[in-house]
Amino acid sequence: xxxxxxxxxxxxxxxxxxxxxxxxxxxxxxxxxxxxxxxxxxxxxxxxxxxxxxxxxxxxxxxxxxxxxxxxxxxxxxxxxxxxxxxxxxxxxxxxxxxxxxxxxxxxxxxxxxxxxxxxxxxxxxxxxxxxxxxxxxxxxxxxxxxxxxxxxxxxxxxxxxxxxxxxxxxxxxxxxxxxxxxxxxxxxxxxxxxxxxxxxxxxxxxxxxxxxxxxxxxxxxxxxxxxxxxxxxxxxxxxxxxxxxxxxxxxxxxxxxxxxxxxxxxxxxxxxxxxxxxxxxxxxxxxxxxxxxxxxxxxxxxxxxxxxxxxxxxxxxxxxxxxxxxxxxx
Amino acid sequence: xxxxxxxxxxxxxxxxxxxxxxxxxxxxxxxxxxxxxxxxxxxxxxxxxxxxxxxxxxxxxxxxxxxxxxxxxxxxxxxxxxxxxxxxxxxxxxxxxxxxxxxxxxxxxxxxxxxxxxxxxxxxxxxxxxxxxxxxxxxxxxxxxxxxxxxxxxxxxxxxxxxxxxxxxxxxxxxxxxxxxxxxxxxxxxxxxxxxxxxxxxxxxxxxxxxxxxxxxxxxxxxxxxxxxxxxxxxxxxxxxxxxxxxxxxxxxxxxxxxxxxxxxxxxxxxxxxxxxxxxxxxxxxxxxxxxxxxxxxxxxxxxxxxxxxxxxxxx
Ligand SMILES: Nc1ncnc2c1ncn2[C@@H]1O[C@H](COP(=O)(O)OP(=O)(O)OP(=O)(O)O)[C@@H](O)[C@H]1O
Ligand code: SF4
Ligand SMILES: [Mg+2]
Numbered sequence: 001x002x003x004x005x006x007x008x009x010x011x012x013x014x015x016x017x018x019x020x021x022x023x024x025x026x027x028x029x030x031x032x033x034x035x036x037x038x039x040x041x042x043x044x045x046x047x048x049x050x051x052x053x054x055x056x057x058x059x060x061x062x063x064x065x066x067x068x069x070x071x072x073x074x075x076x077x078x079x080x081x082x083x084x085x086x087x088x089x090x091x092x093x094x095x096x097x098x099x100x101x102x103x104x105x106x107x108x109x110x111x112x113x114x115x116x117x118x119x120x121x122x123x124x125x126x127x128x129x130x131x132x133x134x135x136x137x138x139x140x141x142x143x144x145x146x147x148x149x150x151x152x153x154x155x156x157x158x159x160x161x162x163x164x165x166x167x168x169x170x171x172x173x174x175x176x177x178x179x180x181x182x183x184x185x186x187x188x189x190x191x192x193x194x195x196x197x198x199x200x201x202x203x204x205x206x207x208x209x210x211x212x213x214x215x216x217x218x219x220x221x222x223x224x225x226x227x228x229x230x231x232x233x234x235x236x237x238x239x240x241x242x243x244x245x246x247x248x249x250x251x252x253x254x255x256x257x258x259x260x261x262x263x264x265x266x267x268x269x270x271x272x273x274x275x276x277x278x279x280x281x282x283x284x285x286x287x288x289x290x291x292x293x294x295x296x297x298x299x300x301x302x303x304x305x306x307x308x309x310x311x312x313x314x315x316x317x318x319x320x321x322x323x324x325x326x327x328x329x330x331x
Numbered sequence: 332x333x334x335x336x337x338x339x340x341x342x343x344x345x346x347x348x349x350x351x352x353x354x355x356x357x358x359x360x361x362x363x364x365x366x367x368x369x370x371x372x373x374x375x376x377x378x379x380x381x382x383x384x385x386x387x388x389x390x391x392x393x394x395x396x397x398x399x400x401x402x403x404x405x406x407x408x409x410x411x412x413x414x415x416x417x418x419x420x421x422x423x424x425x426x427x428x429x430x431x432x433x434x435x436x437x438x439x440x441x442x443x444x445x446x447x448x449x450x451x452x453x454x455x456x457x458x459x460x461x462x463x464x465x466x467x468x469x470x471x472x473x474x475x476x477x478x479x480x481x482x483x484x485x486x487x488x489x490x491x492x493x494x495x496x497x498x499x500x501x502x503x504x505x506x507x508x509x510x511x512x513x514x515x516x517x518x519x520x521x522x523x524x525x526x527x528x529x530x531x532x533x534x535x536x537x538x539x540x541x542x543x544x545x546x547x548x549x550x551x552x553x554x555x556x557x558x559x560x561x562x563x564x565x566x567x568x569x570x571x572x573x574x575x576x577x578x579x580x581x582x583x584x585x586x587x588x589x590x591x592x593x594x595x596x597x598x599x600x601x602x603x604x605x606x607x608x609x610x611x612x613x614x615x616x617x618x619x620x621x622x623x624x625x626x627x628x629x630x631x632x633x634x635x636x637x638x639x640x641x642x643x644x645x646x647x
Pocket of ligand 1: 343344345350352370371372373374375376377378379389539606
């Protein structure tokens with residue numbers, strides 16, 4: 001068990017190192033010297049600031065130090081939490097900007113992923129049980145999974161924000177308010193959070209429901225279900241087994257889907273102008289802020305890796321088969 | 332008399348019409364009898380086995396009756412059959428390799444099943460362990476997951492599990508087909524032993540392989556295209572078969588008792604008739620070397636000597 005976790009950890013670490021290295025390489029080995037053109041395009045009027053900035057980037061991308069030294073200092077900076085200085089918001093460190101946005105992204109992403117997974121699986125299991133439910137949930141589910149994140153987000157923004165006016169459609173909180181730990185501000189946060197969350201949740205829901213329904217039907221036709229039925233076991237027992245066994249591929253599915261979901265979250269943020277990483281990517285792209293972009297990607301990669309690792313561990317904990325194989329108990 | 336099947340008709344409903352998989356099957360099974368059920372692929376052996384315990388959703392009981400220990404089996408009524416299942420009738424499925432829930436420890440799964448059937452696992456625990464040991468398994472298998480067991484071990488676990496409540500009738504559908512030859516033999520021996528100890532009263536053993544049942548079965552019943560061709564004691568079927576189909580089946584065996592694969596049932600030229608629109612008269616007539624004009628009528632299943640039944644105009 002621990003050996004397995006150790007091995008997984010090693011694989012994830014390796015992936016991390018590769019991701020960081022690629023991240024480091026891109027601005028350095030890309031043709032056309034993107035860094036320099038980025039600097040020349042940076043709209044900074046103060047010549048003194050521009051001078052400082054230039055010398056800073058010269059230092060970081062300096063030609064006077066060998067590549068391997070640059071690479072090592074990049075890693076060293078990483079461990080100090082130093083991802084460079086933003087151009088867009090010069091001279092704010094990239095890491096500060098990112099850390100400011102991450103809570104917003106997580107606040108939308110985590111509940112959306114976890115709740116849609118749980119509720120979707122429940123619905124799917126329900127659908128597998130009755131014809132009527134199946135005939136309603138299934139088409140709705142298919143429509144939902146086929147819906148692009150962006151489109152549904154726009155639809156919700158239009159319907160519930162513009163037409164009905166229930167929710168604000170832009171920003172993380174009202175500009176008229178100052179961030180504070182007051183009831184009013186928190187309520188405002190929640191109202192702004194709701195639509196991005198809801199559209200993420202709804203799109204993901206359908207996929208899980210359909211997956212679960214199909215898995216359960218498959219499990220109910222599995223040999224062990226047939227055998228138990230022939231031995232007169234009540235439906236309840238057979239369903240319980242089927243549900244549990246159908247959950248396992250759904251956990252794997254979560255790991256597989258994670259990338260898509262996160263991409264969807266970033267798009268959703270852009271639609272709602274929600275101040276998370278997604279909007280930040282858009283901003284840094286329009287401002288050609290390479291350091292910021294690089295920092296965000298690094299963050300996203302690390303986030304995906306951590307999430308995948310957690311899912312891996314959970315899977316091992318719930319699937320006895322992998323556990324058995326790991327302890328080498330197979331006869 | 333343990334089991335009495337009378338003129339049983341079970342059809343599969345398909346889009347193209349009814350498949351007459353069992354079309355008037357009649358036989359008796361005595362207390363303590365192990366009956367081998369043989370015949371070409373598609374003749375209805377599995378259908379008969381399933382009809383005795385649980386019809387699947389596409390099967391329809393069209394006619395006839397089944398009586399077990401004097402009680403009528405309500406085979407068309409899934410819920411009414413539940414009390415009989417496991418307690419009175421049990422089965423060892425063909426897919427014994429995958430019959431156990433992969434994510435439950437075997438002991439826990441058995442206990443959950445027992446509890447669901449209204450029994451106290453603690454009352455049966457001792458007997459369960461005794462029987463596991465009897466078939467040569469360590470009681471430690473109860474703490475293992477199915478994946479940790481070999482095919483032969485799973486087969487034995489299923490055998491013990493299926494017979495734990497001492498059913499009157501055990502149906503074993505190709506129960507040993509997936510095993511290697513020596514494991515096949517020891518599982519077959521265990522089955523006979525279970526019968527001898529009274530763990531099961533009687534047994535229907537479905538197989539392609541007459542040479543396997545011949546060592547363990549008391550009687551053999553041969554089916555052809557949804558009907559009974561012949562039923563008699565094992566030695567009669569092997570040494571003195573009367574029905575032309577049985578005769579060809581037996582002579583197609585390379586050598587009784589040997590275990591060379593295949594060839595066996597392929598020795599008969601022609602193919603069995605489709606069961607969607609079965610022909611009238613004797614269903615074997617297209618392939619029968621002895622067919623004559625009378626064979627256009629359906630031959631009745633008659634007892635040509637005590638305990639020896641055959642359905643052929645030539646044997647009547
Ligand atoms: N679900 C089904 N739907 C329609 N027809 C079926 C179905 N299952 C079986 N049949 C038909 O019923 C007939 C009897 O099938 P059955 O499975 O009982 O044969 P079998 O004797 O067990 O054959 P095998 O030795 O290959 O297992 C076959 O002709 C088959 O085509
Ligand atoms: S009834 Fe006729 S066709 Fe059928 S087996 Fe006997 S002889 Fe052959
Ligand atoms: Mg069969």
